[in-house]
Amino acid sequence: MIEIYEYKAFKPKLRPGYVRADLEIYGIDTFRQSYSGLIYFNTPRPDPKNLNPDDPACAGQFAIFGHLECTGDDGHCHMRAPQRFDTRRSSPLTPAFKRVEVTEGLRRALDDTDELAITIVVADELGSKAAEEGSDYKTPLLKCKGLQLVTFA
Amino acid sequence: MAGSMRYRLRVDLPDSQEMIDFAVAMRRIQGISDNRGYNIIAGVHGAPFWYCWHHQFSRRSDNRAQLFLPWHRAYLYYLDLALNDFVEEGGVAQPWWDWTAIREVPEGYEATDIGGEESPLRRYRMNIDLPTGDIRRFTRRRPGQNPAARLPTETEVATALNDNDWSSFSDRVQNMHDHVHGWVGGDMGDTTTAAYDPVFYAHHAMVDRIWYLWQIRNGINTITGSLLDIVLDPFAMTVRDVLDTRALGYEYADTAEQIPPVDPVPVG
Numbered sequence: 001m002i003e004i005y006e007y008k009a010f011k012p013k014l015r016p017g018y019v020r021a022d023l024e025i026y027g028i029d030t031f032r033q034s035y036s037g038l039i040y041f042n043t044p045r046p047d048p049k050n051l052n053p054d055d056p057a058c059a060g061q062f063a064i065f066g067h068l069e070c071t072g073d074d075g076h077c078h079m080r081a082p083q084r085f086d087t088r089r090s091s092p093l094t095p096a097f098k099r100v101e102v103t104e105g106l107r108r109a110l111d112d113t114d115e116l117a118i119t120i121v122v123a124d125e126l127g128s129k130a131a132e133e134g135s136d137y138k139t140p141l142l143k144c145k146g147l148q149l150v151t152f153a
Numbered sequence: 154m155a156g157s158m159r160y161r162l163r164v165d166l167p168d169s170q171e172m173i174d175f176a177v178a179m180r181r182i183q184g185i186s187d188n189r190g191y192n193i194i195a196g197v198h199g200a201p202f203w204y205c206w207h208h209q210f211s212r213r214s215d216n217r218a219q220l221f222l223p224w225h226r227a228y229l230y231y232l233d234l235a236l237n238d239f240v241e242e243g244g245v246a247q248p249w250w251d252w253t254a255i256r257e258v259p260e261g262y263e264a265t266d267i268g269g270e271e272s273p274l275r276r277y278r279m280n281i282d283l284p285t286g287d288i289r290r291f292t293r294r295r296p297g298q299n300p301a302a303r304l305p306t307e308t309e310v311a312t313a314l315n316d317n318d319w320s321s322f323s324d325r326v327q328n329m330h331d332h333v334h335g336w337v338g339g340d341m342g343d344t345t346t347a348a349y350d351p352v353f354y355a356h357h358a359m360v361d362r363i364w365y366l367w368q369i370r371n372g373i374n375t376i377t378g379s380l381l382d383i384v385l386d387p388f389a390m391t392v393r394d395v396l397d398t399r400a401l402g403y404e405y406a407d408t409a410e411q412i413p414p415v416d417p418v419p420v421g
Binding site for chain 2: 002028030033034035036037038051053054061062063064065066067068069070071072073076089092096097098099100101121122123124125
C-alpha cells in the first residue's frame with residue numbers, strides 16, 4: 001500500500017542562520033502495520049511506482065515499527081485512562097512522536113522561494129501486493145495529529 | 154570467548170566458530186519451553202507479555218520516556234544470561250548485524266545449517282497462546298518488500314554518533330531501528346512477533362553497539378537524568394544499571410582471537 005500526503009504550501013517563519021531543522025510528526029497511531037515514509041519539500045508529486053528511498057530529492061525519511069493486530073481479549077488494546085498515583089508504564093500504543101532532521105532539504109527547498117510545500121509518501125512492506133493480502137491491513141498508514149517544523153540556531 | 158569480558162563480534166559466515174558456538178546455545182534455549190527458554194524470552198517483547206519500550210510517552214518523565222535504548226540493552230543482557238546458562242565453557246556472545254555493511258539478511262542468519270545441524274538462526278517455530286487465536290508457525294521474513302524502505306547507511310550512523318544530545322541521538326537511532334524492522338518485514342515488521350525471529354537480536358545488538366560507541370564519545374552518564382531511576386520491567390534493573398556495558402560483562406569488539414597457551418622453551 002502506498003499513500004501520498006500533500007500539505008498545503010505555507011510561508012515558514014524562519015530566522016536566518018538556523019543550524020538545524022527538524023520536521024516533527026506527533027500523535028502517530030502505531031496500531032497498524034510497519035511502514036516507511038519519504039519526505040519531500042517543493043518537489044513534484046513522486047511517482048509511486050518508482051519510489052526510491054535513496055532519492056537525493058528526498059528531504060528526510062522515517063519509519064514506524066507498528067503493531068498490526070490486537071492479540072488480547074476485548075479491550076486489550078484500548079488505552080486506559082490515567083489514574084492518580086498511577087506509576088505503571090504507559091500503553092505500548094501511546095501515540096508516537098518522530099523527529100526527522102531536514103536541515104539540508106529545507107535549505108535547498110527555500111533557496112529561491114519563501115513557500116514550503118510538504119509531501120510525504122508512505123509505503124508498507126506489501127507495496128502493490130496489498131490487494132492480494134486481504135483487507136486486514138489498516139489505512140491510512142500515517143495517522144497522526146500533526147506536523148511541526150522546528151529550527152534551531 | 155574466555156577472559157573477563159564477553160566480546161560481541163560482527164555476524165560472521167555460518168561456518169565460523171563464533172557462529173557455530175552461538176548457534177549451539179540458541180538451539181539449546183529454543184528447545185526449552187519453560188521460562189528459561191527462548192519462547193518465553195521472545196514473548197517478553199511483544200505478544201503475549203508486551204513489555205517492550207518504543208516511541209512512548211510516560212507520566213513519569215517529561216522527556217517522552219526515551220527508554221528504547223536502555224530497555225533493549227537490558228533485554229539483550231537477559232538473553233545473554235539465558236544463553237550462557239547452557240554453555241559449559243567460555244561462554245557465547247551475541248553477534249551484531251552491521252546493516253550499513255551487510256545490505257541483506259546476513260548469511261549466518263539465512264543458512265539452513267550451522268555446524269552440521271539445522272540452523273536455529275534462520276527461523277523459529279513460535280508457540281504463543283493468545284485469546285485471539287494461538288500462533289504456532291515458523292517466523293517469516295519478507296526483506297526489501299517495502300518500496301520506501303532501505304537499510305540505514307554508514308553516513309546516517311555517523312550523523313547519529315556526532316549528535317551529542319542524548320534525546321536527539323536516541324530518536325535518530327530509533328528511526329534507523331524502525332527502518333530495519335520495516336525492511337526485513339514479515340514477523341520482524343510487527344511488534345507482536347518481531348522478537349521471535351532470531352535476527353531480531355543481531356539487529357538489536359547493532360543498535361546497542363551504536364549506543365555503546367556514542368557513550369565512548371560522550372560518556373556513559375550523558376542521559377536525561379529523569380530517566381535514570383526508572384525500572385526496566387520486567388527486568389530487575391533500572392536505566393542506571395544498564396549504562397555501562399562493562400558492568401554487564403560485555404563490549405563490542407571488531408575481532409577477538411583465542412591464542413592457545415604454549416609450554417616454555419628451556420633456554421638456560
